[in-house]
Amino acid sequence: MTGRQTHPEVSGLFEKLMAAEDDSELASCVKSIITTLGAESYVFVTLHPGDTSASRATHRFLIGCRPEWCQMYNANKWYMTDPFLDYARSNTAPVTGSQIVATTQGQREMLAAASENGFRSGFVVPVHTSDTERIGVLYIGSEDSQAVGERKLTAQRLYFRSLAMELLDWFAREAKREVLVAHDITDKDLQVVSYLKNGFTAEDIAREMHVSVQTIYGNYKKLKDKLGVTHISEAVKFAEVHDLLV
Amino acid sequence: MTKNLVFERRLSIGGESVVLSLFKTTHGFSLQRCLVERDQSMFVQVLPITAMDDLHRFATADPYSEELAPLYYEVRRQLLEDGTVE
Numbered sequence: 001m002t003g004r005q006t007h008p009e010v011s012g013l014f015e016k017l018m019a020a021e022d023d024s025e026l027a028s029c030v031k032s033i034i035t036t037l038g039a040e041s042y043v044f045v046t047l048h049p050g051d052t053s054a055s056r057a058t059h060r061f062l063i064g065c066r067p068e069w070c071q072m073y074n075a076n077k078w079y080m081t082d083p084f085l086d087y088a089r090s091n092t093a094p095v096t097g098s099q100i101v102a103t104t105q106g107q108r109e110m111l112a113a114a115s116e117n118g119f120r121s122g123f124v125v126p127v128h129t130s131d132t133e134r135i136g137v138l139y140i141g142s143e144d145s146q147a148v149g150e151r152k153l154t155a156q157r158l159y160f161r162s163l164a165m166e167l168l169d170w171f172a173r174e175a176k177r178e179v180l181v182a183h184d185i186t187d188k189d190l191q192v193v194s195y196l197k198n199g200f201t202a203e204d205i206a207r208e209m210h211v212s213v214q215t216i217y218g219n220y221k222k223l224k225d226k227l228g229v230t231h232i233s234e235a236v237k238f239a240e241v242h243d244l245l246v
Numbered sequence: 247m248t249k250n251l252v253f254e255r256r257l258s259i260g261g262e263s264v265v266l267s268l269f270k271t272t273h274g275f276s277l278q279r280c281l282v283e284r285d286q287s288m289f290v291q292v293l294p295i296t297a298m299d300d301l302h303r304f305a306t307a308d309p310y311s312e313e314l315a316p317l318y319y320e321v322r323r324q325l326l327e328d329g330t331v332e
Contacts, residue, residue: 067304
């Protein structure tokens with residue numbers, strides 16, 4: 001299947017994916033895209049290597065492969081030794097399965113198990129957000145032999161890379177939405193925090209927002225209460241940690 | 247977002263805890279399995295459920311399948327009751 005043949009159909013699927021309202025719809029779009037591009041299985045992992053907050057997932061897996069594989073991967077804690085995850089932490093170029101060499105027995109066992117679970121041939125796409133705090137890794141798998149499958153999947157490199165980027169964006173939007181809803185944070189709250197991050201004083205913010213300084217201090221208090229913090233600088237830090245500011 | 251929580255249970259197992267959450271979405275169901283380890287690392291698996299077999303295979307392969315059996319049973323019951331997943 002060539003890129004030219006698949007383009008119109010895949011473009012339509014990407015449009016649907018970007019508008020997906022929940023992870024079921026998202027997963028359905030991803031499955032359609034990778035199937036159209038000649039693959040059969042996928043897993044998309046997002047991780048936050050620098051995150052120490054107990055309230056946010058350090059690894060999140062969207063499963064589009066045999067359910068057994070994801071359970072096996074987690075049960076064996078292969079995320080600690082997965083050579084593709086290691087590669088993804090400091091690289092963004094896509095790689096085929098054969099380009100990454102297993103160096104330990106544990107890694108060899110992991111790759112053998114992957115091969116038996118829908119990833120006989122594979123293509124792996126790392127993506128990073130601009131501040132590198134959030135990483136995504138798209139694992140694409142096929143039952144084709146490594147030689148045949150890798151050639152076929154590599155030919156769709158542009159699409160898989162776009163898919164990985166769109167997925168990371170989607171999960172970033174979703175994570176932000178969840179935090180905003182959980183803490184009842186409004187657009188005005190974010191506007192105030194954004195000014196604070198840029199070094200504005202309460203007087204500066206009041207002037208920019210055409211309100212009194214007392215109103216701004218009132219906004220500070222409400223926001224601190226919502227977040228359960230004692231100083232407004234902690235609210236700025238919270239917003240930065242959770243990627244709430246544009 | 248059109249994602250509604252229909253079932254959620256937490257189970258503590260030897261210092262770790264597992265939360266199973268079943269969501270009804272516009273296009274079906276998704277099951278979220280969240281494992282919180284002793285050091286508070288959190289691993290979330292999201293399984294879109296398009297067939298009962300997806301759940302069965304996921305549950306059977308769960309390293310805590312025995313401990314979580316009552317929770318998976320309840321998830322299955324919810325799906326059967328809804329009747330949209332075969």
